[in-house]
Amino acid sequence: MAIITISRGSFSHGAEVAERVAERLGYQCISREVLLDASERFHIPEMKLVQAIHDSPNILQRFQFGKQAYIAYIQWALAQRVRSGRAVYHGFAGHLLLPRIPHVLRVRILASMEQRVAAKMAQARISEREALAVINKDDEERRKWSKALYGVDPRDSSLYDLMIRLDRLTTNEAVELICLAASSPAFEVTEAARQRMDDLAKACEVKAWLLDQVGDIAVTCEFGNVLIYAKGGDKQAERIRKAISSPREELADLANIEIRTAGPIPDHAL
Amino acid sequence: MAEQLTFDMILVMIMIAVAVFLFVVEWIRVDVVAILMMVTLPLLGLVTPTQAFIGLSSNAVVSIIAVIIIGAGLDKTAVINRLTAPIVSFAGKSANRIIIFISLTVAFISSFMQNIGAAALVLPAIQRISKSLKIPIERLLMPIGFSAILGGTVTLVGSSPLILLNDLLIPFKLEPFGLFDVTPIGIALVASGIGCFILLGRFILPQGEGAGSVTESLETTAAEAPRVTGEMFELHTPETFTHYREPVTVDLLRRRYLVNVLGLTEPPDYKVLAPASAAVIRSDVDLLVYGRHSEVERLAAELELELKAEPQVFRDDVTESVSGVVEAVVAPRSPLIGKTLKQQDFSRRFGVTPLAIYRESDIYRAEIGDVLLKMGDGLVLQGPLERMQYLSEGRYLLFATPLDVERMHPEKALLAAFWLVLALTMVMGFHIQLSVSLMTGALGMIITRVLTIDEAYQSVDWRTIFLLGGLIPLGIATEKTGTAAWIAHAVLNATGVVPPIVLLTIIALLSTVFTLVISNVGATVLLVPLVVNMALAAHADPRMAALVVGLATSNSFILPTHQVNALYMGPGHYRSVDFMKAGILISIIFIVVTIGMIWLFYGVS
Numbered sequence: 001m002a003i004i005t006i007s008r009g010s011f012s013h014g015a016e017v018a019e020r021v022a023e024r025l026g027y028q029c030i031s032r033e034v035l036l037d038a039s040e041r042f043h044i045p046e047m048k049l050v051q052a053i054h055d056s057p058n059i060l061q062r063f064q065f066g067k068q069a070y071i072a073y074i075q076w077a078l079a080q081r082v083r084s085g086r087a088v089y090h091g092f093a094g095h096l097l098l099p100r101i102p103h104v105l106r107v108r109i110l111a112s113m114e115q116r117v118a119a120k121m122a123q124a125r126i127s128e129r130e131a132l133a134v135i136n137k138d139d140e141e142r143r144k145w146s147k148a149l150y151g152v153d154p155r156d157s158s159l160y161d162l163m164i165r166l167d168r169l170t171t172n173e174a175v176e177l178i179c180l181a182a183s184s185p186a187f188e189v190t191e192a193a194r195q196r197m198d199d200l201a202k203a204c205e206v207k208a209w210l211l212d213q214v215g216d217i218a219v220t221c222e223f224g225n226v227l228i229y230a231k232g233g234d235k236q237a238e239r240i241r242k243a244i245s246s247p248r249e250e251l252a253d254l255a256n257i258e259i260r261t262a263g264p265i266p267d268h269a270l
Numbered sequence: 271m272a273e274q275l276t277f278d279m280i281l282v283m284i285m286i287a288v289a290v291f292l293f294v295v296e297w298i299r300v301d302v303v304a305i306l307m308m309v310t311l312p313l314l315g316l317v318t319p320t321q322a323f324i325g326l327s328s329n330a331v332v333s334i335i336a337v338i339i340i341g342a343g344l345d346k347t348a349v350i351n352r353l354t355a356p357i358v359s360f361a362g363k364s365a366n367r368i369i370i371f372i373s374l375t376v377a378f379i380s381s382f383m384q385n386i387g388a389a390a391l392v393l394p395a396i397q398r399i400s401k402s403l404k405i406p407i408e409r410l411l412m413p414i415g416f417s418a419i420l421g422g423t424v425t426l427v428g429s430s431p432l433i434l435l436n437d438l439l440i441p442f443k444l445e446p447f448g449l450f451d452v453t454p455i456g457i458a459l460v461a462s463g464i465g466c467f468i469l470l471g472r473f474i475l476p477q478g479e480g481a482g483s484v485t486e487s488l489e490t491t492a493a494e495a496p497r498v499t500g501e502m503f504e505l506h507t508p509e510t511f512t513h514y515r516e517p518v519t520v521d522l523l524r525r526r527y528l529v530n531v532l533g534l535t536e537p538p539d540y541k542v543l544a545p546a547s548a549a550v551i552r553s554d555v556d557l558l559v560y561g562r563h564s565e566v567e568r569l570a571a572e573l574e575l576e577l578k579a580e581p582q583v584f585r586d587d588v589t590e591s592v593s594g595v596v597e598a599v600v601a602p603r604s605p606l607i608g609k610t611l612k613q614q615d616f617s618r619r620f621g622v623t624p625l626a627i628y629r630e631s632d633i634y635r636a637e638i639g640d641v642l643l644k645m646g647d648g649l650v651l652q653g654p655l656e657r658m659q660y661l662s663e664g665r666y667l668l669f670a671t672p673l674d675v676e677r678m679h680p681e682k683a684l685l686a687a688f689w690l691v692l693a694l695t696m697v698m699g700f701h702i703q704l705s706v707s708l709m710t711g712a713l714g715m716i717i718t719r720v721l722t723i724d725e726a727y728q729s730v731d732w733r734t735i736f737l738l739g740g741l742i743p744l745g746i747a748t749e750k751t752g753t754a755a756w757i758a759h760a761v762l763n764a765t766g767v768v769p770p771i772v773l774l775t776i777i778a779l780l781s782t783v784f785t786l787v788i789s790n791v792g793a794t795v796l797l798v799p800l801v802v803n804m805a806l807a808a809h810a811d812p813r814m815a816a817l818v819v820g821l822a823t824s825n826s827f828i829l830p831t832h833q834v835n836a837l838y839m840g841p842g843h844y845r846s847v848d849f850m851k852a853g854i855l856i857s858i859i860f861i862v863v864t865i866g867m868i869w870l871f872y873g874v875s
Contacts, residue, residue: 191516223526225636241631255565256528258634262642 002187003082004105004178005094007154010138011119012111013171017164018090020175025182030081031091037077038070042208049074053092053145069211071097071149075270076204083201085189095159096150100268101200102193105182108160109174112167195223202226202254203270209248214239218269224255229265237261278751281314286787289744293829293846300830300839300846301733304740316747325742326735329705330386330833334738335730336708337390340690342729343715345394347683349690358399365405366468369413372396373467376414377421377460381428386833387697387704389418391690393841408476411842412849413467415834416856420463422824424456425449431794435820438798444813455821455867462863463856474852476844500595500625502532503559503566504581508574511553518573521547523559527569528635530625532652533558533584543587544623544653558584560595560625560652586680595625596658598667600647606666612639620661622653682720689714737836745788754788754796762804770810771869774818777801778861781822786831790823797823814868825860827853 004021008014015031022029035053039046052070075097082089085103095106111119113135120131146154157163162181164174181187203221210217210228214236218229228244230237237259244257251257285307292303312322325331357375361367372392380388396414400407422429426436426449436446467475511518520531524547534545535556542549551557558581559566570577581587600606606614611624616639627634627641628648634641641647649667651658662669693711696702716723748754758780765776777797784793797819805815826832830839830849838844 222636225525225528227636237632255568256636258636259632260634260641261629262644264640264642266640 002103002105002182002189003085003098003101004088004107004182005098006088006090006107006109006178007093007095007160008090008109009111009116009142010135011116011123012109013115013119013166014090014109017109017166017171017174017178018088020171021178021182022088024175024179025086025088027086027088028081030078030087030089034074034077034081034089034091037080038073041077042073044070044073068149068216069208072204072208072211072270076201076208079197079201079204083197085197093146096146096152098200099270101196103187103189103197105162105178105187106160107178107181108154108157108163110163110165110167112165115167199223200270206251206254206257207270210240210243213243218265220266220269221254224253226254226257227269228257228259229269230259230261231265234261275756276751278316279753279756282316282747282751282753285311285314285316285744286748289741289787290829294850296846299733301737301740304737306740307744308736308740311743311747316751317743321746321750322743323739324746325739328739328742329703331735331738331742332705333386333708334390334734334833334837336693336705336712337387338393338730338734339712339721339726340693340708340715341390341394342725343686343712343720344690345398346721346725347679347681347686349683349686357395358403363403365403365409366471368399368403368405369410369467369471370464372399372410373414373417373464374460377417377424377464380418380421381424381456382698385418385422385429386837387708388421389415389834389837392418393837397841406477408842408844408848409471411838412475412844412852413464413471415838415842416463416467416827416852417460418834419824419826419832420456420460420860423459423821424453426452428456429824430791431820431823434791434794435798435816438795439802439813439816441799442802442812444802444816447813447817452817452821454871455864458863458867459821459860462859466856466859467852470855474855476848500561501563502581502584503561503563504578504584505557505559505566505570506576506578507551507553507555507557508576509554511551511574513553518551519547520545520549520551523551523569525637527561527565529559529561529565529569530623530652531557531559532623533587535583541584541587544617544621556583558587560623594655594658595650595652596655596669597628598649598651598658598661598669600643600645600649601665601668602645604643604645604666606643607645608642610640610642620653621657622651622661624649625652626650679720682718685718686715686720689718689720731837731840733840734837737830737839738833741787741831742789745792748788749792749796754784754792755800758784758797758800762800767808770805770808770814771865773805773808773810774814774868775861775865777804777815777818778822778825778864781819782825782857782861785823785826786829790826790832793823794819811872814872818864818868821864822861825857825864827856827860829853 004018004027006014006018006021018031019029021027035046035049038044038049049070053074078089078091078094078097081087082098095108098104113132116135117128117131120126120135121128124131124134126134142154146152152159162178164177166174169177199221202224203219203226206221206226206228207217207219210219214230214232216231217236217240218231220227220229228240230240240259244251289303289307292298292306293300298306308322308325311317312319357368357371361371372395376388376392379391392414393411396410397407399405400410423432426432426447432452439446520534523529523531531545531549531551532543534542534549534551536542537552537555557575559569561569566577569575611617617623624638625635626649627638627643628650629644651661658669661667689711692714693707696707696710697704712726715721716726721729761776761780765773768776781793781797784797788796798816801815801819802812805812827835828850830836830844830846835849839849
């Protein structure tokens with residue numbers, strides 16, 4: 001009962017592949033729903049969330065945590081959606097938003113530039129040159145976003161379990177390949193995998209809830225034991241302490257919660 | 271035949287009055303009162319300088335020194351733990367049942383050997399039980415000490431006065447007593463003493479504030495435990511534990527439940543203390559863990575383990591003199607500053623398990639291996655105290671409490687037991703003097719390195735030694751100046767002709783008063799000839815009169831002057847007032863029961 005994330009450049013038939021995989025496996029297919037959930041839960045206009053996850057942060061935003069907050073909201077919504085497994089997500093940055101979850105099959109769909117330009121021209125009724133410019137700009141934006149927030153290049157093949165080029169393989173064949181990979185024992189949902197998913201959901205929940213009140217933090221969760229890393233030192237830690245001192249729905253099922261002020265923040269922290 | 275009252279006699283009576291007064295008001299500590307007597311009596315010329323200090327070399331005092339050393343040796347080798355285990359499992363956690371059980375045991379032992387020996391032997395065991403069951407030691411020691419004294423009346427060899435009794439009857443050509451002639455009275459005395467404490471203990475005993483202990487450093491350690499927010503628990507895995515389950519490791523339990531595994535059994539009967547993180551927990555094994563109660567309960571429920579009411583398999587390993595939970599602070603210029611415990615390979619290097627880190631108001635319990643340590647961080651550590659001692663000697667950590675760690679030698683248990691048995695055999699089998707026999711045992715323990723000579727010296731409680739040693743010259747002065755004889759004559763002459771039972775009661779009262787100040791042997795030697803003559807004159811049974819003296823010279827409960835009371839005063843945190851409160855009641859019961867039993871069994875009316 002794997003979770004499949006399909007990432008792709010624009011106009012690479014990713015959505016089509018995702019829908020057909022979901023249909024074939026009887027999974028839910030998710031994309032924009034995640035943004036809608038986040039928007040509803042945290043009362044943020046959807047547009048702002050789209051910007052947050054699409055546009056790379058500008059100079060000013062790099063020093064603010066607004067973008068991280070929006071991403072935390074989206075990550076929370078995604079974690080909630082895919083918690084029970086059986087899902088194909090083809091929205092933005094799926095391969096990055098579900099870190100360390102063993103039963104996530106990360107797929108990258110690539111189409112040739114000619115195919116993408118053609119698709120864009122057909123959709124927007126623009127010239128080939130304009131279409132190429134739009135796609136290039138879009139790719140560059142994604143790359144910068146990914147670099148700025150996660151320090152990785154989306155073209156790096158080590159981020160994915162499966163990369164499929166659609167210039168010679170058909171979408172049908174791509175769907176076949178993905179379904180075959182998803183049925184591998186490697187993506188079975190074990191107890192440990194389910195625990196990781198639950199922990200991710202909890203960490204997202206705590207982070208999303210706290211960001212607004214206390215500023216930028218990092219959160220880890222293992223077996224329901226939450227560690228909050230206060231990047232802002234002792235003063236921020238004090239604010240966190242105050243925030244978590246009263247009983248909250250977000251803290252309800254946590255086994256333990258601790259605040260760390262000094263020391264390295266683990267790479268896997270949200 | 272009564273002597274004239276002399277100036278020396280008056281001086282002695284004044285000194286007795288001063289001593290009793292100081293015992294009561296406690297302007298100075300009781301042992302200092304004793305030293306005061308030791309110094310003042312020769313200055314007043316009431317005893318010779320040699321007599322003044324002869325108490326320090328007396329049989330009783332030397333026996334106490336030896337028996338304390340033997341007790342320390344037994345404690346260090348965990349023999350005491352093994353002996354207390356059956357007592358605790360038999361008596362459970364009820365203080366009353368423990369009092370009854372140990373009191374009966376002590377009374378039985380002391381009916382065959384000197385009661386100070388019996389009392390000193392069980393002292394470490396009582397301290398252990400008090401600590402492990404958190405019963406205030408004040409509630410346990412006095413009833414047990416009194417039982418040791420009362421047990422001396424059960425047979426004719428139970429206490430020195432009774433041993434002497436037959437010899438004292440010889441000049442009067444009276445029929446000697448048999449070994450068990452006193453047994454019915456003795457048993458009645460023991461039973462009424464224990465019964466009195468069980469029924470009225472809460473009114474006559476100080477109730478204490480918590481678990482008593484002798485070693486103050488350990489007391490502080492125990493007091494800190496609540497801050498640590500965890501306790502030790504023992505768990506048992508079912509036989510099906512590893513069936514259909516991913517391997518459960520020590521590390522997993524720590525990460526998942528924040529529960530630290532401190533010990534693990536390995537079939538057939540190995541015990542692994544501080545097991546490695548990767549150690550897998552198997553079926554049908556016992557685990558000693560440290561964690562919050564709720565978390566251990568959750569662990570037990572989720573993994574279907576049996577949570578025991580108290581440690582059983584690891585019982586010896588959790589006693590506070592072997593291992594403990596201690597808080598230490600990261601020292602200035604400590605090599606730990608700026609490093610994590612993981613980087614320093616802390617647990618493996620020092621053989622102790624870090625349980626938590628305190629930083630200001632925060633308690634870190636999860637992933638503490640990754641915390642960058644700062645100066646002043648509090649580390650909560652669990653492990654053998656010997657290891658802690660080693661750590662405290664380095665410059666890594668400052669220990670919040672001075673570690674007065676005893677180095678334990680459980681491997682010497684058999685040797686320790688051997689020396690005890692040898693000493694007891696010498697006393698009971700060969701009738702070698704108690705002090706010589708016990709000192710032989712103590713020396714044996716030192717030579718065979720059960721404990722070092724320094725540890726032996728440290729274990730001796732000087733308060734007890736001087737309290738006893740200082741009161742002995744007071745007894746000598748009372749006898750030597752004829753004060754005791756004068757008082758006895760005066761009292762008995764004033765009595766006139768009374769029914770035998772009244773005469774016996776007066777003799778009992780007189781013996782009781784005498785034994786509080788002068789030694790029980792001295793009182794017996796002095797009083798027996800007197801009372802036999804009195805009884806003959808009053809047509810009462812002279813043997814009964816002598817017997818009352820032999821018994822009532824053990825009726826020494828009101829002041830901490832009896833050896834057993836002196837021994838238990840320090841460890842029990844008792845004051846003279848405590849002895850008076852319980853002692854007056856027990857003394858009255860003693861006299862009533864003795865006279866009642868004589869009336870019942872020997873037909874004196």
